[in-house]
Amino acid sequence: MKRRLLLVSNSTLHGGGYLDHCQQNISHFFGKDVKKVLFVPYALHDRDAYTKTARDKFTSLGYELNGIHEALDPVSAVRKAEAIFIGGGNTFRLLKSLYDNELVTEIKRRVLEDGVPYMGSSAGTNVATVSINTTNDMPIVYPPSFSAIGLVPFNINPHYLDQDPKSRHMGETREQRITQYHEEPDTPCVLGLREGSMLLVEGNTATLLGTTSARLFTREPVESVENGGDVFTGPGVSEEASSRV
Numbered sequence: 001m002k003r004r005l006l007l008v009s010n011s012t013l014h015g016g017g018y019l020d021h022c023q024q025n026i027s028h029f030f031g032k033d034v035k036k037v038l039f040v041p042y043a044l045h046d047r048d049a050y051t052k053t054a055r056d057k058f059t060s061l062g063y064e065l066n067g068i069h070e071a072l073d074p075v076s077a078v079r080k081a082e083a084i085f086i087g088g089g090n091t092f093r094l095l096k097s098l099y100d101n102e103l104v105t106e107i108k109r110r111v112l113e114d115g116v117p118y119m120g121s122s123a124g125t126n127v128a129t130v131s132i133n134t135t136n137d138m139p140i141v142y143p144p145s146f147s148a149i150g151l152v153p154f155n156i157n158p159h160y161l162d163q164d165p166k167s168r169h170m171g172e173t174r175e176q177r178i179t180q181y182h183e184e185p186d187t188p189c190v191l192g193l194r195e196g197s198m199l200l201v202e203g204n205t206a207t208l209l210g211t212t213s214a215r216l217f218t219r220e221p222v223e224s225v226e227n228g229g230d231v232f233t234g235p236g237v238s239e240e241a242s243s244r245v
Helices: 020-030 047-060 074-080 091-100 104-112 174-181
Strands: 004-008 036-040 064-067 084-086 118-121 155-160 190-194 197-202 205-210 214-217 223-225 230-232
Touching: 004 020, 020 118, 020 197, 020 205, 036 047, 047 064, 074 104, 084 104, 091 104, 155 174, 174 190, 174 214, 190 197
Parallel strands: 004 118, 036 064, 036 084, 084 118, 155 190
Antiparallel strands: 004 197, 190 214, 197 205, 205 230, 214 223
16 A cells, blocks of 8 residues: 555644644655645635645745645646645534545545655544544534545544643543544544644554654553554554554
8 A cells, every 4th residue: 555644633832833843754754756735725714824824834844835725626636736735724624625626535546546645734634534523623514424535544633632630621531522432333443642743654554753642542441652653553554553552
């Protein structure tokens, strides 16, 4: 499988600017072969302003970036893309726009069959998974399906937050909500990506990168995955953690 993905939990880390915390990972991921990156700004309302923010950052890294909304034919833009980056925002708005523009199947084909590098941050990471059922966002619009692009056979919860023992908040914790998700039948495992972490997927191996660890949720007890650990390995990326702490 030609799959190459960089799935980032968050685009901005406290104390830094847009994509500052992962810019070295971005440069290493896209390398020197990629010259142009196709940016998908559908998760935010102001697509022009969002594209400018992303363009400024990628220009500083040596890449040309073009917004897909600037293209006359979005499907054709995906078919010609050297690399794809889908940014964060509202996951429901993003997925609805991907379906509205008939891009879900085409992006999946380009990434899995043609080996086009795919980067996602936050909502862009959510839509790379099986479904958007484990997003943190509000359903401000309704996509025709919660099924996502399916570049990996598991779900991700970006911006994963641990319970604060000092908090007086009595609502469900993120862990409890993911546990509730697994009470439903046939749900895949969920990787809770803390802010500052990201997942590098190369073929059938997914490795955790960044400055924080992650939590792997299955129907079994929760596992912790440390930086540099292989989260999943095996055909199609199996649902077994190969490096557990």
